[in-house]
Amino acid sequence: xxxxxxxxxxxxxxxxxxxxxxxxxxxxxxxxxxxxxxxxxxxxxxxxxxxxxxxxxxxxxxxxxxxxxxxxxxxxxxxxxxxxxxxxxxxxxxxxxxxxxxxxxxxxxxxxxxxxxxxxxxxxxxxxxxxxxxxxxxxxxxxxxxxxx
Amino acid sequence: xxxxxxxxxxxxxxxxxxxxxxxxxxxxxxxxxxxxxxxxxxxxxxxxxxxxxxxxxxxxxxxxxxxxxxxxxxxxxxxxxxxxxxxxxxxxxxxxxxxxxxxxxxxxxxxxxxxxxxxxxxxxxxxxxxxxxxxxxxxxxxxxxxxxxxxxxxxxxxxxxxxxxxxxxxxxxxxxxxxxxxxxxxxxxxxxxxxxxxxxxxxxxxxxxxxxxxxxxxxxxxxxxxxxxxxxxxxxxxxxxxxxxxxxxxxxxxxxxxxxxxxxxxxxxxxxxxxxxxxxxxxxxxxxxxxxxxxxxxxxxxxxxxxxxxxxxxxxxxxxxxxxxxxxxxxxxxxxxxxxxxxxxxxxxxxxxxxxxxxxxxxxxxxxxxxxxxxxxxxxxxxxxxxxxxxxxxxxxxxxxxxxxxxxxxxxxxxxxxxxxxxxxxxxxxxxxxxxxxxxxxxxxxxxxxxxxxxxxxxxxxxxxxxxxxxxxxxxxxxxxxxxxxxxxxxxxxxxxxxxxxx
Numbered sequence: 146x147x148x149x150x151x152x153x154x155x156x157x158x159x160x161x162x163x164x165x166x167x168x169x170x171x172x173x174x175x176x177x178x179x180x181x182x183x184x185x186x187x188x189x190x191x192x193x194x195x196x197x198x199x200x201x202x203x204x205x206x207x208x209x210x211x212x213x214x215x216x217x218x219x220x221x222x223x224x225x226x227x228x229x230x231x232x233x234x235x236x237x238x239x240x241x242x243x244x245x246x247x248x249x250x251x252x253x254x255x256x257x258x259x260x261x262x263x264x265x266x267x268x269x270x271x272x273x274x275x276x277x278x279x280x281x282x283x284x285x286x287x288x289x290x291x292x293x294x
Numbered sequence: 295x296x297x298x299x300x301x302x303x304x305x306x307x308x309x310x311x312x313x314x315x316x317x318x319x320x321x322x323x324x325x326x327x328x329x330x331x332x333x334x335x336x337x338x339x340x341x342x343x344x345x346x347x348x349x350x351x352x353x354x355x356x357x358x359x360x361x362x363x364x365x366x367x368x369x370x371x372x373x374x375x376x377x378x379x380x381x382x383x384x385x386x387x388x389x390x391x392x393x394x395x396x397x398x399x400x401x402x403x404x405x406x407x408x409x410x411x412x413x414x415x416x417x418x419x420x421x422x423x424x425x426x427x428x429x430x431x432x433x434x435x436x437x438x439x440x441x442x443x444x445x446x447x448x449x450x451x452x453x454x455x456x457x458x459x460x461x462x463x464x465x466x467x468x469x470x471x472x473x474x475x476x477x478x479x480x481x482x483x484x485x486x487x488x489x490x491x492x493x494x495x496x497x498x499x500x501x502x503x504x505x506x507x508x509x510x511x512x513x514x515x516x517x518x519x520x521x522x523x524x525x526x527x528x529x530x531x532x533x534x535x536x537x538x539x540x541x542x543x544x545x546x547x548x549x550x551x552x553x554x555x556x557x558x559x560x561x562x563x564x565x566x567x568x569x570x571x572x573x574x575x576x577x578x579x580x581x582x583x584x585x586x587x588x589x590x591x592x593x594x595x596x597x598x599x600x601x602x603x604x605x606x607x608x609x610x611x612x613x614x615x616x617x618x619x620x621x622x623x624x625x626x627x628x629x630x631x632x633x634x635x636x637x638x639x640x641x642x643x644x645x646x647x648x649x650x651x652x653x654x655x656x657x658x659x660x661x662x663x664x665x666x667x668x669x670x671x672x673x674x675x676x677x678x679x680x681x682x683x684x685x686x687x688x689x690x691x692x693x694x695x696x697x698x699x700x701x702x703x704x705x706x707x708x709x710x711x712x713x714x715x716x717x718x719x720x721x722x723x724x725x726x727x728x729x730x731x732x733x734x735x736x737x738x739x740x741x742x743x744x745x746x747x748x749x750x751x752x753x754x755x756x757x758x759x760x761x762x763x764x765x766x767x768x769x770x771x772x773x774x775x776x777x778x779x780x781x782x783x784x785x786x787x788x789x790x791x792x793x794x795x796x797x
Binding site for chain 1: 469
């Protein structure tokens with residue numbers, strides 16, 4: 146990556162693509178209306194166009210200077226996001242306790258060492274806390290365990 | 295015009311409201327929880343507010359906002375503790391305090407740093423509150439005359455300042471605000487009732503919840519970054535005795551002027567829509583460094599470098615309420631959430647609020663005093679306990695944080711669907727943030743964008759398509775000129791920096 150700023154090239158291109166998507170989608174799916182009586186599509190289309198311009202301003206100079214891609218914590222990234230996603234899927238289909246256990250275990254996969262016992266205890270403790278504060282204390286309507294697949 | 299006698303009446307009214315048992319209790323609760331959450335790295339103001347948010351459903355609006363405000367400035371206090379002791383900002387706002395606070399801690403002066411921070415924070419907050427008390431009624435009266443062009447101009451100014459003044463290239467900042475605006479527009483179009491960008495998903499009809507965006511972009515992506523950095527707890531217990539916390543005379547002498555300067559800087563940036571505690575803190579630090587007789591001391595434990603930013607961010611926290619309450623324009627991301635809370639309870643902040651519901655406004659202001667005082671009182675003796683809290687290994691904390699995040703977000707609408715935007719924005723925030731794209735403009739665009747669009751469309755509608763209406767009135771014109779100057783200044787610095795780099 147000697148003389149290209151990959152960081153900004155990737156970022157800038159992402160912005161250009163997003164801008165294109167937004168403006169084209171808005172243009173083709175919604176009425177634009179007139180300047181006086183603007184319809185749904187006008188503002189997003191305009192904004193999308195501006196985004197494309199900004200993206201170009203970011204990307205083009207990046208071809209002429211140095212820069213590296215950042216060093217990202219991919220393991221942690223996927224662990225955390227997966228844990229949240231599984232919770233979202235589980236909470237209504239399987240209930241609170243399975244969801245919490247799933248979240249804690251998957252999230253801990255992102256950690257340096259995986260310690261099953263302490264993870265299980267942590268999950269248990271969190272279930273207790275959540276049940277205590279939110280379900281019984283505040284009366285939140287959460288299903289504790291259920292089978293709704 | 296409100297003269298001094300009625301200010302006194304208002305203060306009395308405010309105290310009456312703020313000192314009611316219920317409100318006092320919830321203020322204490324909010325402040326305490328705020329500190330607790332602020333101390334834990336990875337949970338900031340936003341996460342704190344979002345977690346407490348479900349409780350507000352059961353409360354009166356005044357009590358709810360008092361409690362939330364307590365959480366709000368409480369987390370700022372708590373965050374500085376982690377910054378000083380662990381070199382990990384408890385909240386993004388406290389990042390600057392690490393620069394000189396952590397070296398002080400390593401020199402064994404942690405206690406002093408913490409005390410001085412607490413005092414400075416209280417001082418900054420006080421000044422901010424006084425300003426709020428003096429200026430809000432004045433601004434609100436003025437603002438009753440505002441029309442859509444004025445609002446449009448102000449919001450635009452806010453967004454442009456956020457884009458250009460936050461860290462990262464201004465172009466990237468602007469791109470992020472626009473992305474924020476676009477995401478903010480998802481949902482039902484206010485004027486036409488058409489579903490925008492909902493892709494036939496029922497959950498998107500009401501748009502994306504601000505809490506989900508905020509928590510995803512700031513909370514969860516912070517957690518992702520923190521996991522690797524805090525292997526174990528890496529914190530060696532210093533014995534923080536009471537005596538070690540007392541600052542020396544020299545410390546005090548060095549501190550009071552940075553405190554005043556910090557409060558000034560903080561109040562200014564807090565009141566400006568679009569900028570808040572973080573920028574205030576950076577600017578205050580930069581100012582101190584620039585005017586110090588020996589700038590090389592900074593970064594190695596200069597007490598000015600701790601006092602000034604912490605005072606600034608607390609002052610900014612208070613003055614951020616000014617545009618929020620008087621104009622209905624959130625001065626920062628957190629304010630946007632406060633606004634959301636109020637609206638859910640059926641209250642619309644704006645110029646009318648001070649006049650229609652003085653009990654709420656002045657009660658809130660007086661509760662700020664009380665809350666800050668409570669913080670000072672709690673803070674100093676209990677520092678030992680906070681310190682012990684930090685030795686809980688992060689391995690245990692972060693899954694807990696994630697669980698609370700999920701529960702918090704789920705509970706807003708009792709819908710698991712709301713968790714998905716959190717995931718999406720966490721990914722987006724983490725990736726873009728690490729590529730140098732500032733995140734604050736994203737959220738501000740998200741919140742302010744729909745407002746801005748509404749005023750833009752209304753202005754156009756009323757003027758019959760005449761763009762001139764946007765600079766038609768003196769206020770609108772002045773603000774737009776400020777916007778133009780800001781943009782021009784940005785371009786100039788960009789060109790100058792580029793020339794310097796290639797030189």
